[in-house]
Amino acid sequence: MPNAGPALSEYLEARQHLWNVYFRPKVHDLRNVILDDFEQIDFLLFKSIVCSELGILLPDKFVLGQDCVPDIKVMPKSAVDETLVMTEKDFNNGTQTWNAPAVVAVRGLKLNFIDFFQWDHYGVLSMAHVLCRTSPSSQHQIAPNSLIVVEKKDFDFLV
Structure with a gap:
């Protein structure tokens, strides 16, 4: 399996830099339109840096941060x-x-x-964790299709 780590690291570095330097200082409340602008830029960064480099096609209604990235x-x-x-415990x-x-x-x-x-999604980004969903074929004590957070340092990213 090809290593997706370098492309993901490059994307994360760009995302964090743009947010921390240019966007975060301008957010004064959560209704600020700049948050919507950043989400659009973040999605374009991901598509350009990760998906293009790794040959990943995202589904039409894909939502970054909510849906599993194919492959x-x-x-x-x-x-x-x-x-x-x-x-995950509950969603209310x-x-x-x-x-x-x-x-x-x-x-x-x-x-x-x-x-x-x-x-903290609106503070200085350092993103030491990864949001994942357990695979339907996972043979583990954590149930398949569970939403989980893990420490980035313990994992590799493969395509």
Whole structure:
């Protein structure tokens, strides 16, 4: 499987730089139109830097940050036996809640990439986590199709 890590790292660096330097200082409240502008730019960055380079075609109604990116698999690094994860708990009134972090074995864990993640979406971006969905074929204690957050440092990204 080809390594998607370099393209994803380049995209993440561009995303964080644009947000941290040019957009974040201009956000004064969450109704600011600049947030919509940034989402459009972010999507174009992802398509240009990641999808074009890796030959990934996104579905017509694809929503970055919500839908799994076709073909990008998140695989535990070979030296990693366990990792810290948070699994989805509930989604009410537009708010996702999470179970407490837990250390789990990575053997049999198959993940599909959704987006890079951090808890504060409007502060300085550093994005040390990855939002994923467990694969339907995952043979793991975490149920298939579960939404989870993992630490980026423990995983490789493959196409």
